[in-house]
Amino acid sequence: MTLAGERAAGGPRRGRTLLALLTVLTLHLTTLTLHADDMAEIRIDGARILVDGRPFAVRGAAGNGPLAELKALGATTIRTYGEDPGPTLDAAARAGLKVIVGLWVGQPRQGADYTDPGFVARQLDDLQAIVDAYKNHPAVLMWGIGNEVEVDLADPAPVWPEIEKVAAMVKRRDPAHPTLAVLAETGTDKVALLRAHAPHIDVLGINSYGDALYTAPSRARGQGWTGPIVITELGALGQWQAAATPWGAPFEPSSTQKAIQFRRYLKALGDEDVGTILFLWGQKQEVTPSWHSLRLANGAWLEASEAMADAWGGHTPGGNHAPRIAWLRVAGDPSAPFASWPAKAPGRVELEASDPDGDPLTATWTVMAESRAAGIGGDAERVPPTFPGAVRDGNLNSAGIGSLSPGHYRLFVELTDPHGAAATANLPFEIR
Incomplete structure (x- = not known):
């Protein structure tokens, strides 16, 4: 999944010229230069992510809600999808968070045509411009390459080389930060295919929901993945997993029921020592306005925040409890x-x-x-x-x-x- 409105055909930058993108990015360059000396050393050590030589626990959320509040819950990380990351990086730095910076790789189901050399070149140029502009920002943790690019394809074989092209470009332009690719679940062989065809990917991201979360890390390991794993979208239940009425309306758990599940999943995944990113730190319409929203449209927070704080040693605003x-x-x-x-x-x-x-x-x-x-x-x-x-x-x-x-x-x-x-x-x- 992703933020509402960011899945226009061809991705969020379709129709946007490289010149226009660079104009936006240059607004941040002076600030980034000033902060370059504050960059931490980030490297991969087996299945661990190290920041300045110490194990770094990736825990947080995807979205654009208030970052200071997310930090207080015990989070370390915010994930973006493909929008201009400058404002989020600056806000994250102020809040003391790191950012998985999303690089949107166009999805074929939305019109991305990887048989068109012009499209491929434009996309790679656009993504390189983002990497060049923000690689020295102290809030960058890693580059998130694509999001469920393989979804709804009868044959996803063409997407793996494209993920590798972007990952290799990132490694050339910014060897200081790891690369992550995001899959919609592990499938029977997705992880193995990514591993075989995209060797420049350092970290595996898995979007997983419901009780599938209990086995997602072991299923990925079973396909040969030995590096770090981050659950890049963690949800209590997907609408595709839910029981439904006779007319096809899925039953949504209450916020209380979701929080119970979040507590269970965060405990299990914490025991597996994998990263956890909840979806969505904000509010969106998807089946309902509340299904995947960790907050209401008016900014109110839900019991899921308590589950996060309990798992991560943080606290909710004022120590308050949700209804x-x-x-x-x-x-x-x-x-x-x-x-x-x-x-x-x-x-x-x-x-x-x-x-x-x-x-x-x-x-x-x-x-x-x-x-x-x-x-x-x-x-x-x-x-x-x-x-x-x-x-x-x-x-x-x-x-x-x-x-x-x-x-x-x-x-x-x-x-x-x-x-x-x-x-x-x-x-x-x-x-x-």
Whole structure:
């Protein structure tokens, strides 16, 4: 996956000239020169990443949320995907974080044509310009080459040499920083193919979700990878893994359920001594506005932050705890996984929630049309329409539903405390 809006056909820089890119990059050159003496020595030692001779634990998130808050949770690293990294590098340096700097390698499924020499040359020139501009920035940890470039290809063989071309260029221009390539899971032979065809890749990145996380490192090792491993996207559950309603709407775990899973996965991966990057330090629409979001659109943080702080020895803002949601269920039928009401019949749901600190909570209820997007790998999606008049008598214990035409919908609840923390849950339903 990636940040919303960064998967336009051909990647985020499609149609952007090298001259325009260089104009943007030169704005940062003076600052970078001033900081060049602060660069740490970064090298690979077997399966470890060393910074100034000491093992460096890669732990953090992908996205663009507040970096000082991420650092306080115990994070060391932020990951980007392919946008101009200058602002993130500067902010990370101020926060005391390192950056996995994403170099976007165009995906064939989005129109990248690796049989076109002109496209290949332009892409390589653009990426070289980024490396040249930022290689001396003290916040650079490594270069993240591509993101799931192989996804949705019947034959991914053509992409491995392209990843190698970029990795070899990076090694020529900046031998001081390791290279990382990101795969969508390990597949049966993806890691072995990357290892065979891209020898200039130092670190393996794996995007993995749900219980597949327990075995991702061992599966990669089983394909012969001996170097460092970073879980470059870690999610509690992917929508492709979730059970669904009869009409195909996947069931999203509540923020409380996700936090339980995050705690388990971070413990297991910590025992494996692999890097962990959670997805997404921010907010995006993907199936729902909350599925992969570690924060709300208004900036409130969720219980996942507590899981991160507990695993990494950090703390949440002010030591606050997020609200907890025990259940959101159909009134009168608590075991129903979804709701189905006749068009003229009122519906109702029940909510059980609490706050560990005893803080007063505010409930915000929203009805949204079920997403019809059939995106792949985190492609940008439009937010479905909402229906402000559909919720009746919404409070901290229940909400009524009415005034809707036949169709498929979701009911969302957001709980917020007075100190910037929140909880989320939603329930798919139909009006028939």
